[in-house]
Amino acid sequence: MILGSGWGGFKLIRETDKEKYQVVAVSPRNHFLFTPLLASTSVGTLEFRCITEPVRAYTGDVEYHQAWCDTIDFDKHKVACTLNLATSPETVDTPQHVELQYDHLIISVGSYSNTFNIPGVKEHGFFLKEVSDARKIRQRVLECFERAEMAKTDQEKNDLLHFAVVGGGPTGVEFSSELHDFIREDCSRLFPSLMNHVTLAVYDVAPKILASFDQSLSEYCMTKFRRSGIEVRTETVIDRVEDGRLLLKGGQEVKFGCLVWSTGLTENPLVAALEGQVMKSRNRRILTDEYLRVLDPQGKIIPNVYALGDCATIKDHEVPQTAQVANQQAIWLRKALNTMAKRPEKDMTEITKPFSFKNMGTMAYIGNWEAVVDMTTLNKEAKESGHMAWVFWRSSYLTMSVSLRNKMLIPMYWLTTWLFGRDVSSFQVYDRRHREAIGSRTNTHVV
Ligand SMILES: Cc1cc2nc3c(=O)[nH]c(=O)nc-3n(C[C@H](O)[C@H](O)[C@H](O)COP(=O)(O)OP(=O)(O)OC[C@H]3O[C@@H](n4cnc5c(N)ncnc54)[C@H](O)[C@@H]3O)c2cc1C
The missing domain is CATH 3.50.50.60 (FAD/NAD(P)-binding domain)
Structure with a gap:
C-alpha cells in the first residue's frame, strides 16, 4: 500500500x-504534480495540465482509492x-x-x-503547493489589475498592485521571477496605464535570499532582482497579516493586493x-x-x-x-x-546497501530568461548564472517531466507564450451567474 x-x-x-x-x-x-514548474503555471507561462500526470493513466494494474x-x-x-x-x-x-x-x-x-502561526496568513495569503493554489494566484493577480483599472485614486491603484512574496527560498524566488516576467511582458501591453503603480517585493527574515545556494549565486540573484525593480526586503519580520495589509515588526504597515506565502x-x-x-x-x-x-x-x-x-x-x-x-x-x-x-x-x-542521498545540486529561475545553477556539491567550480544556466534549467526540467505527452506540451506552451503572450482569461465569476440564471429559468413555464 x-x-x-x-x-x-x-x-x-x-x-x-x-x-x-x-x-x-x-x-x-x-494526479502527480511536477512541482518545479508550478510557479510557471501560476502566471500562465505554462498551462496546468502540462505539469500533471493522472494516477489512473498508470494504474491499470493498481487498486487506487x-x-x-x-x-x-x-x-x-x-x-x-x-x-x-x-x-x-x-x-x-x-x-x-x-x-x-x-x-x-x-x-x-x-x-x-508553514505559517509559523503568524496571525492572518492562512486567511489572507496564498500558498503555492498544488494546482488549485496556482489557479487561485493567477485569478487574484488578474483581479488586482482589473480592480486597479477601475480604482479612483492613485493610492488605491498602488495598494492593489503591490505584490508581496514572503520567503526568499527557491519557490519564492521563482514565483517572483515568473510574476515579474508576466507583468513586464504581458501586463505592460494589456494595462499600460497601470505600470507606474506596480511594485513587487520579496520579504525574508534572513539577511539574503536563496540562502541555501552558493554565496556568489545568491548575490547575483539579489543584484538582478534589484536591477529589475523587484524590491528585496531581507531581515524583515512579519508580525501579522490582515485583509490587504502586512504588519511588520517595528510597526510598519504595507498594503498589498496579493500576498504569496512560501516560508517553509x-x-x-x-x-x-x-x-x-x-x-x-x-x-x-x-x-x-x-x-x-x-x-x-x-x-x-x-x-x-x-x-x-x-x-x-x-x-x-x-x-x-x-x-x-x-x-x-x-x-x-x-x-x-x-x-x-x-x-x-x-x-x-x-x-541491498543502505540508502544514501547524492546531492546533484539545485537550480532556480530568476526571471528574464536567466537562472542560477549550483552544483558545487559535485564540483567546487560547478556553478553558473545567466542565460546559459536558464537553458540548462529548462532542458533539465523538460527531460525530467514524466510522460511523452507533457514532454511535447511543455515546449509547445513555452513557444506559444513567447509568440502570443500568456493567456489572461479568468473563469470564476461567470460560472456562478450562469447557474443562478439557469435556476431561475427552469421555474418559468412559457405556454
Ligand atoms: C512550487 C514548488 C516548487 C518546487 N521545486 C522543486 C525543485 O525545483 N526541486 C526539488 O528538488 N524540489 C522542489 N520542490 C519540493 C518538492 O516538490 C517536494 O520536496 C516533493 O514534492 C516531495 O515529494 P513527496 O512525495 O514527499 O510529497 P508530495 O510530492 O507533496 O506528495 C505528497 C502526496 O501525498 C498525498 N497526501 C497528502 N496527505 C495524504 C494523506 N493523508 N493520505 C494519503 N495521501 C496523502 C498528496 O495528495 C500527494 O499526492 C518544490 C516544491 C514546490 C511546492
Whole structure:
C-alpha cells in the first residue's frame, strides 16, 4: 500500500513489480504534480495540465482509492481513510470512510506549508503547493489589475498592485521571477496605464535570499532582482497579516493586493496523528533507519513500514525536503522491494546497501530568461548564472517531466507564450451567474 501520489509515491505506484506485489494506492490527489514548474503555471507561462500526470493513466494494474489516510494501526496492519470525493462542487458530502488492510506500507504523504502561526496568513495569503493554489494566484493577480483599472485614486491603484512574496527560498524566488516576467511582458501591453503603480517585493527574515545556494549565486540573484525593480526586503519580520495589509515588526504597515506565502514546511496531519506511534525528528518528520524503515518511539523498526520524501527523514542523516530526495528514495525503495520479492527469505540489509542521498545540486529561475545553477556539491567550480544556466534549467526540467505527452506540451506552451503572450482569461465569476440564471429559468413555464 502506497500513501501519496507525489514525487515519492507516484514513482513507486508506477514501478513496483506488479507480478510480485498487489499494489494499492491511496491519495486524495488523483494526479502527480511536477512541482518545479508550478510557479510557471501560476502566471500562465505554462498551462496546468502540462505539469500533471493522472494516477489512473498508470494504474491499470493498481487498486487506487482517491482518499485521505487518517490513521494507521501498525499492529493490525490497517489504515483508516476518508474518501476525497464530492458529488457536486456546491455540496459538502457526509464523509465516507473506508478501512484498508496492508502487508507492506509506504508512507509518502509530503508536507504542508508553514505559517509559523503568524496571525492572518492562512486567511489572507496564498500558498503555492498544488494546482488549485496556482489557479487561485493567477485569478487574484488578474483581479488586482482589473480592480486597479477601475480604482479612483492613485493610492488605491498602488495598494492593489503591490505584490508581496514572503520567503526568499527557491519557490519564492521563482514565483517572483515568473510574476515579474508576466507583468513586464504581458501586463505592460494589456494595462499600460497601470505600470507606474506596480511594485513587487520579496520579504525574508534572513539577511539574503536563496540562502541555501552558493554565496556568489545568491548575490547575483539579489543584484538582478534589484536591477529589475523587484524590491528585496531581507531581515524583515512579519508580525501579522490582515485583509490587504502586512504588519511588520517595528510597526510598519504595507498594503498589498496579493500576498504569496512560501516560508517553509510543516508536518502533514497524518504525520501529526502518528504522534506516540513513530519516532519523529526535531522538525516533526517521521524518523527512519537508513533502509527507510519507520522507527517506533523506542527506536525499534516497525516491520514492513517505510517512509520517504518530505514527511520523513533518516535518523542521524538528515535529508532535505526536495523532489530530488523523494525521487532518489523512491528509486532505491522500488529496487529493494522488487529484489526482496524475489528473495523473501532474506532480510533487507542482506540484499541491498543502505540508502544514501547524492546531492546533484539545485537550480532556480530568476526571471528574464536567466537562472542560477549550483552544483558545487559535485564540483567546487560547478556553478553558473545567466542565460546559459536558464537553458540548462529548462532542458533539465523538460527531460525530467514524466510522460511523452507533457514532454511535447511543455515546449509547445513555452513557444506559444513567447509568440502570443500568456493567456489572461479568468473563469470564476461567470460560472456562478450562469447557474443562478439557469435556476431561475427552469421555474418559468412559457405556454
Ligand atoms: C512550487 C514548488 C516548487 C518546487 N521545486 C522543486 C525543485 O525545483 N526541486 C526539488 O528538488 N524540489 C522542489 N520542490 C519540493 C518538492 O516538490 C517536494 O520536496 C516533493 O514534492 C516531495 O515529494 P513527496 O512525495 O514527499 O510529497 P508530495 O510530492 O507533496 O506528495 C505528497 C502526496 O501525498 C498525498 N497526501 C497528502 N496527505 C495524504 C494523506 N493523508 N493520505 C494519503 N495521501 C496523502 C498528496 O495528495 C500527494 O499526492 C518544490 C516544491 C514546490 C511546492
